Amino acid sequence: MPELPEVETYRRYFEETSLNQPIADVLVEDTKLLTTDYDILSQKLKNKSFIGTKRVGKNLFAQLDAPFWLHFHFGMTGDLAYFRDNEDKPRFARIIFRFANGFKLGFLCPRKFERIGIIENVDEYLKSKKINKDALEISFDELNDILSHRKAPIKSVLLDQSTVAGIGNWIVDEVLFQARVHPEKLSFQLSDNKKMAIFESMRFVIQTAIDKQANYDEFPTDFLIHARGWGSTQMAQLIGKCPNCNEKVQIIKVGGRTTFLCPSQQKL
DNA sequence: GCGCTTGTTAAAGT
């Protein structure tokens, strides 16, 4: 699912495939996917080239050789795929950038929760959307200050992009598992030690996931993510089990989201 | 074929 490590992987893919090549046109299957009117978007991108990228949390920004950017949000299922021949066109490529060299970049939108649109200024955009610093950029002091003043369950606070940008449902479960914090623990009640553990786990989990290009199978076997059953057959013995104590994991709802935890190591 | 899932946001609640 496109959380920070996936979007970082997409960003690198975009850089490797789609820079410095004039855009011939943009095909859009469903204008619901656009946050800018099709006519304007199409006219602004035509004959321009992408010249660089920036990522904040789950948001990807592609800079044009013009005074604006294209913003991508991958929703829950978005992906990118670069291809040339129409017979290689991937499923769900509902938006296609056709480059002058004949290659194409498909923005895959299986569930239509994905969005793109033109923005003038990245910092202003982030501010207007209340998106705080990226999880790899925020300092401990700033995170500590926010966590100390919020009274919701820590899981909900960490999922809130105005706390820190880039954490999604599996990452927050992984971070809280590795920091040995119960997801329903109220944020302001956390000790300084636990907040530091959360900060360090957050950086470790995200950096590990980026290094493995978000291939869950390649994550260390002591990651809780394998309990979710997303992996291959080699991971099958880890489904539903705590990788540390082998106890059955608990599955609950926190803030409406499915939550995995080890009840013996994460206590309220 | 029903129910679950993902991230965000608007709306409702406190």
Added chain:
DNA sequence: AACTTTAACAAGCG
């Protein structure tokens, strides 16, 4: 007023 909670969104997948 400010923060928190909930539901809705779309559609593929098990």
